[in-house]
Amino acid sequence: MALYSGSNSTKVMQQAVPNTLPLLPLVSVVVFPYNVASFSVHRKPNINLLNTNNLADNVICLAAQRDQQLDVISGLSDLYEIGVSGRVIHKMNLPDGTMQAAVQGLTRVKIKKIIAFEPHYMAEVSPARSNSAGEDTPQMHAKIVEALEKFEALVSLDQNYSQELVNVLKMNIKGPGRFADLLATYISLPFKTKAEILCELDSRKRLDFVIKLLDEEIARLTVDREVRARTQVAIEKSQREYLLRQQLKAIRSELGEEGGTEAEIERLQAKLEESKLPEHAHKECKAEIDRLGLISEASAEYNVVHTHIDWLLNLPWSTFTQDNLDLKRVRKILDKDHFGLDKVKDRIIEFLAVLKLKKELKGPILCLVGPPGVGKTSLGRSVARAMGRKFERISLGGLSDDSEIMGHRRTYVGAMPGRILQSLKKSGSGNPILMLDEIDKLGRDMRGDPGAALLEVLDPEQNHAFVDRYLDVPVDLSKVLFVCTANVLDTIPGPLRDRMEVIQLSGYTLEEKEQIARTYIIPRQVELAGLKPGKLKFPHATIREIVRGYTREAGLRNFERRVAAICRKVAIRVASGDVSADTMIEVSATDVESYLGQRLWLPEGPTRKPEIGVVTGLAWTSMGGDTLLIESARYKGTGQVKVTGSLGDVMKESVTTALSYVRSHAAEWNIDTEEFAKWDLHLHFPEGAVPKDGPSAGVTITTALISLFTGKPVRGDIAMTGEVTLRGKVLPVGGIKEKVLAAYRSGIKQVFLPRQNEKDLQDIPKEARKAVKITLTEDVSENVKAAMAGSKGPKRK
Numbered sequence: 001m002a003l004y005s006g007s008n009s010t011k012v013m014q015q016a017v018p019n020t021l022p023l024l025p026l027v028s029v030v031v032f033p034y035n036v037a038s039f040s041v042h043r044k045p046n047i048n049l050l051n052t053n054n055l056a057d058n059v060i061c062l063a064a065q066r067d068q069q070l071d072v073i074s075g076l077s078d079l080y081e082i083g084v085s086g087r088v089i090h091k092m093n094l095p096d097g098t099m100q101a102a103v104q105g106l107t108r109v110k111i112k113k114i115i116a117f118e119p120h121y122m123a124e125v126s127p128a129r130s131n132s133a134g135e136d137t138p139q140m141h142a143k144i145v146e147a148l149e150k151f152e153a154l155v156s157l158d159q160n161y162s163q164e165l166v167n168v169l170k171m172n173i174k175g176p177g178r179f180a181d182l183l184a185t186y187i188s189l190p191f192k193t194k195a196e197i198l199c200e201l202d203s204r205k206r207l208d209f210v211i212k213l214l215d216e217e218i219a220r221l222t223v224d225r226e227v228r229a230r231t232q233v234a235i236e237k238s239q240r241e242y243l244l245r246q247q248l249k250a251i252r253s254e255l256g257e258e259g260g261t262e263a264e265i266e267r268l269q270a271k272l273e274e275s276k277l278p279e280h281a282h283k284e285c286k287a288e289i290d291r292l293g294l295i296s297e298a299s300a301e302y303n304v305v306h307t308h309i310d311w312l313l314n315l316p317w318s319t320f321t322q323d324n325l326d327l328k329r330v331r332k333i334l335d336k337d338h339f340g341l342d343k344v345k346d347r348i349i350e351f352l353a354v355l356k357l358k359k360e361l362k363g364p365i366l367c368l369v370g371p372p373g374v375g376k377t378s379l380g381r382s383v384a385r386a387m388g389r390k391f392e393r394i395s396l397g398g399l400s401d402d403s404e405i406m407g408h409r410r411t412y413v414g415a416m417p418g419r420i421l422q423s424l425k426k427s428g429s430g431n432p433i434l435m436l437d438e439i440d441k442l443g444r445d446m447r448g449d450p451g452a453a454l455l456e457v458l459d460p461e462q463n464h465a466f467v468d469r470y471l472d473v474p475v476d477l478s479k480v481l482f483v484c485t486a487n488v489l490d491t492i493p494g495p496l497r498d499r500m501e502v503i504q505l506s507g508y509t510l511e512e513k514e515q516i517a518r519t520y521i522i523p524r525q526v527e528l529a530g531l532k533p534g535k536l537k538f539p540h541a542t543i544r545e546i547v548r549g550y551t552r553e554a555g556l557r558n559f560e561r562r563v564a565a566i567c568r569k570v571a572i573r574v575a576s577g578d579v580s581a582d583t584m585i586e587v588s589a590t591d592v593e594s595y596l597g598q599r600l601w602l603p604e605g606p607t608r609k610p611e612i613g614v615v616t617g618l619a620w621t622s623m624g625g626d627t628l629l630i631e632s633a634r635y636k637g638t639g640q641v642k643v644t645g646s647l648g649d650v651m652k653e654s655v656t657t658a659l660s661y662v663r664s665h666a667a668e669w670n671i672d673t674e675e676f677a678k679w680d681l682h683l684h685f686p687e688g689a690v691p692k693d694g695p696s697a698g699v700t701i702t703t704a705l706i707s708l709f710t711g712k713p714v715r716g717d718i719a720m721t722g723e724v725t726l727r728g729k730v731l732p733v734g735g736i737k738e739k740v741l742a743a744y745r746s747g748i749k750q751v752f753l754p755r756q757n758e759k760d761l762q763d764i765p766k767e768a769r770k771a772v773k774i775t776l777t778e779d780v781s782e783n784v785k786a787a788m789a790g791s792k793g794p795k796r797k
Helices: 007-013 044-052 138-157 164-171 176-186 191-199 203-230 232-237 240-255 260-274 279-292 300-314 327-337 342-358 376-387 419-427 450-457 494-498 510-528 540-550 557-575 589-596 649-664 698-710 736-746 755-763 766-771 780-787
Strands: 002-004 020-026 035-041 060-064 082-093 099-116 121-127 365-369 391-395 433-437 481-486 501-504 614-621 624-636 641-644 679-684 718-720 750-754 773-777
Touching: 020 044, 020 099, 035 044, 035 176, 044 099, 060 099, 060 121, 060 191, 082 191, 138 164, 138 176, 138 203, 164 176, 176 191, 176 203, 191 203, 203 240, 260 279, 260 300, 279 300, 300 419, 327 342, 327 376, 342 365, 342 376, 342 501, 376 391, 376 433, 376 481, 391 419, 419 433, 450 494, 510 540, 510 557, 540 557, 540 589, 557 589, 614 698, 614 736, 624 698, 624 736, 641 649, 649 698, 679 698, 698 718, 698 780, 718 780, 736 750, 736 755, 736 766, 750 755, 750 780, 755 773, 773 780
Parallel strands: 020 060, 365 481, 365 501, 391 433, 433 481, 614 718, 641 679, 718 750, 750 773
Antiparallel strands: 002 035, 020 121, 035 099, 060 082, 082 099, 099 121, 614 624, 624 679
């Protein structure tokens, strides 16, 4: 509470202020000169001051504290620099250990330094002179009158102010500075604002500041009165919650802010009219907006409906990017980004050519199948850039919930659309390129089958009306270009595979890897390592050494890692100052081992001598083609057969078939049939931790068994593949290109393939066909005859 002090204290006010005063920090009230204020004292230093101070003689310093939550001040920065000298005119101890005190403000003082903290605060002060120039002018008198009138208006608006205060002010107009202090004492203002008024030493500025605060307070009270008037009718027919909402609405209206359910409904309706939604989506969205208007904003269902409306309004129903139909430019971009991959590039050019002529065409469903590291995923981005379309990637690896594709029903908490619509919204286009990455790694469990959910998405005859469970309205996906990627086709469900146009991507030859490394990988890794372009040289021999000695793979993923490792080690030399950043550094083939360590693969060539019962086969895995060694051994026994090497059922059947062929044709190979009952057989497929399956090792197993029983060694520089029948016929197998490339990488000199796979030879690169002799066979006897070193072939009757 604050009171005005009359003229009986004038003599006290004129007393000189000592240089050192006891300091009383205040957090609840600001004391102004010539005024009296009362307050409670809780903190120990302040209580100590009041208990030890001689009230009759001593003057204290009253200072406003900047942080009202601070219990103990640590320095001058915790206080406002301008305080007030004053006297304690009354104090009273309270039962709870606190005190009630009344003080009379004297003059403004500047707090220069805190010189003591115990048992109470002491401060060094100096007089703070107010700037009183121009106080006795007509303009200043007019401002005082204006301030008085505004205070009268404030009193008329707020019943908390007494009319008696106006009379007190009229009788105590003693200059603009003192009048401003008196107004600040009476007006209900924040503690910080009053402290700022106290710190203002210019009388004219202080009065202007108080007038501004009066204007703001009058405006606030005027708005409050209008709000109360507007909501008076609502009070009679609604509960307290409704009253508060109406007041909030009126306040927002006065502030010029949109808010409330009605304003939100209007905004959504306006957006609906602006959006070019299809008729069915427009109807559904309008019904949902009307429904939203009937739901309380506090209801949980409000957010569910509102989110559904937002999805309906924000999907790109009629927003499409313009396709780039300049076929030469598209081809140029594709060739610039990726080396080779001609089948994919040709298919994209075909699609754009037909689209250019027909103007309207459903997007194809492409599936790129190949080993890791051949550029399937990055190709999707390149296609999008070439066509001028937006690109979004959806990772399907390990996905086992069909709701991730079809969306969740809105009845569930946290429901949302499936990934297809999420990607469509994120792209902001109705005809983006959506890449469904790793589609061969879809899972399936009790929550559903994502593969089945994709049937509708990837069917050009159905996806023009794809219905997501969350959105519950048909969405046209026919203009979307879907590009799927997979390592193998076997794990993709048949119905889903039937809907896709499969394009096989094979591994790269050494020459192709070298070209890609020079054009793409090495410049990219040099830049990522922070080296200057063109200052790190990889000769042909170095690239070949890395490929052959450290990265036996179909793609180039590991190769890029090796190049990155070399670049980082060179970066260390440059960063440490061993070599200049402008120095040309050449990594020779002999330097590779110092950068990457010991060679992982032995040099190419006939690394294996002819052996009995050991034959090299060819396999096709998700990682590309590979060589597969098959070993056989026999020992005294009862004719039992043991196979090891983590084999699948089909491969085990191939062993049984091969053994049956050898036993039934034993005479042709001069094998005593009684031998089969005297010996136990053991066939082993090395790298036992790696699962193996498929029928393509039939001819290899047969050749190994015949070699074992005849005692004739098999050449170490050959490899073979093909399924064998009980009659010894060699049937076609898949992955011919990958298998031949694997043989090429491994230094194999001759490869035996089924005659019926002759059509696949055109896909094999020229350099591989030139380095590896390819022999086509129809009967397994042809394989055995050519494979056995020094063999004259089977003896036929």
